[in-house]
Amino acid sequence: MIKSRWLIVLLAIPICLAVVLPIYAERAHLASAGGVDPSCISSSPCIEYDNNSTGQGMKGVSLQGNGVTGWTEYKSTSSSNSKYGVVGNDQSISGAFDGGVLGKSVRGTGVSGVSTNGIGLLGMAGTGVTAAGSSGTGVEGDSTTGAAILAHTSVGYLFYGLGPTGQVFYVDQAGDSVLDGFLFVHDGVGVQAPDRG
Numbered sequence: 001m002i003k004s005r006w007l008i009v010l011l012a013i014p015i016c017l018a019v020v021l022p023i024y025a026e027r028a029h030l031a032s033a034g035g036v037d038p039s040c041i042s043s044s045p046c047i048e049y050d051n052n053s054t055g056q057g058m059k060g061v062s063l064q065g066n067g068v069t070g071w072t073e074y075k076s077t078s079s080s081n082s083k084y085g086v087v088g089n090d091q092s093i094s095g096a097f098d099g100g101v102l103g104k105s106v107r108g109t110g111v112s113g114v115s116t117n118g119i120g121l122l123g124m125a126g127t128g129v130t131a132a133g134s135s136g137t138g139v140e141g142d143s144t145t146g147a148a149i150l151a152h153t154s155v156g157y158l159f160y161g162l163g164p165t166g167q168v169f170y171v172d173q174a175g176d177s178v179l180d181g182f183l184f185v186h187d188g189v190g191v192q193a194p195d196r197g
Contacts, residue, residue, distance in 0.1 A: 040046040051057045060068035070086040088101035103111035113121030123129035131138040141148030151158040153173045161168040171177045
């Protein structure tokens with residue numbers, strides 16, 4: 001009886017190896033060729049990388065393509081159930097200088113938002129979007145058929161400009177404006193704002 005059991009075990013080992021090794025070899029081939037397909041049906045991520053030190057959780061590098069690409073095919077019906085191709089979350093419990101998403105570029109665009117039928121770039125926060133140009137333009141708007149820059153507000157200012165010494169101008173929600181200094185219209189021609197003091 002014992003000999004027969006050992007015989008069954010000895011016969012089962014090569015059968016198992018014959019099944020497992022081709023699968024392992026195929027997965028190794030896919031990994032080396034960049035063709036890993038970790039498809040799953042789950043409410044949790046198919047793949048998760050956790051780095052418990054100071055390094056990156058995930059890094060994507062490409063010499064001739066995109067480093068990381070993410071998309072969603074979910075057909076959302078409202079802003080309450082919208083999904084995103086890429087989501088970046090800052091979940092630090094202290095400090096105020098981390099960010100959800102950072103875009104850097106040496107010679108191109110740091111962050112680019114493109115849409116064929118919606119909003120190219122949307123910012124929602126205490127300050128929706130902040131743009132700072134150290135040697136160039138902070139905000140630039142270009143349009144061929146619509147408004148280059150469109151502002152909406154129900155309470156507060158449509159536009160508010162600050163200079164090195166304080167307020168320069170503002171436009172409120174009613175369209176009323178206050179200007180300090182000069183308003184240059186064309187070719188250096190300017191209109192000086194009246195003294196509001």
